[in-house]
Amino acid sequence: MGLEMEVMAAEAVPAAVPAAATARGVEIYPLSRYYFGAKDAAAVPRGLETAADRALRLKANFAAHGLRTSVHGVLLVELFDHPHVLLLQVRNSSFVLPGGRLRPGEEDVQGLKRKLSSKLSVVRDGQATDEDDWQIGECIGMWWRSEFEAIPFPYMPSNFRAPKECIKLFLIRLPMSRQFIVPRNMKLLAVPLSQIHGNTQVYGPIISGIPNLLSKFSFNVISD
Numbered sequence: 001m002g003l004e005m006e007v008m009a010a011e012a013v014p015a016a017v018p019a020a021a022t023a024r025g026v027e028i029y030p031l032s033r034y035y036f037g038a039k040d041a042a043a044v045p046r047g048l049e050t051a052a053d054r055a056l057r058l059k060a061n062f063a064a065h066g067l068r069t070s071v072h073g074v075l076l077v078e079l080f081d082h083p084h085v086l087l088l089q090v091r092n093s094s095f096v097l098p099g100g101r102l103r104p105g106e107e108d109v110q111g112l113k114r115k116l117s118s119k120l121s122v123v124r125d126g127q128a129t130d131e132d133d134w135q136i137g138e139c140i141g142m143w144w145r146s147e148f149e150a151i152p153f154p155y156m157p158s159n160f161r162a163p164k165e166c167i168k169l170f171l172i173r174l175p176m177s178r179q180f181i182v183p184r185n186m187k188l189l190a191v192p193l194s195q196i197h198g199n200t201q202v203y204g205p206i207i208s209g210i211p212n213l214l215s216k217f218s219f220n221v222i223s224d
């Protein structure tokens with residue numbers, strides 16, 4: 001009986017799962033490896049417009065092109081031995097992820113490269129100098145807006161008949177070093193994951209949910 005119980009107990013213990021199967025690695029580099037410069041001021045991001053203005057704009061866009069798709073990049077750096085997300089801040093108030101709306105018929109990856117370059121790179125003669133240099137990783141989250149003034153959901157509720165907006169977040173694999181050239185009316189800030197986690201009052205539902213989306217990754221800080 002004792003031997004039988006011992007065998008059953010051994011069989012009940014699940015086999016060890018390799019670390020690589022439980023978490024995917026993401027290499028992040030110290031903030032000190034990156035250079036931050038400024039360029040001419042850009043138009044104020046749409047995230048700062050009034051709810052009424054946004055509703056009118058989304059209605060017009062939906063009537064002309066159907067579902068609106070926005071793509072945004074999650075850029076990670078290391079500071080004080082903790083992962084930080086690079087966020088754009090405008091007028092010392094709202095925080096937004098680099099990115100924006102796709103053009104009609106534009107693919108996600110190409111559109112995100114265009115948007116990242118327009119927000120974070122040198123632009124000459126209307127063309128970004130490094131649009132093809134961005135390494136776009138996997139889509140880590142999708143949010144849906146049911147109505148023009150509704151709060152976005154991280155899933156498609158069953159009562160959604162015709163969603164008005166889809167918001168996609170992509171993990172950006174940053175190189176060891178890079179120049180970030182930001183419009184003068186914006187700031188590019190490194191915000192710790194611990195600060196944005198669950199903080200919807202300051203960062204909104206999408207940004208504050210990023211730490212949960214990143215929980216399946218393991219961070220490998222490259223400091224050499």
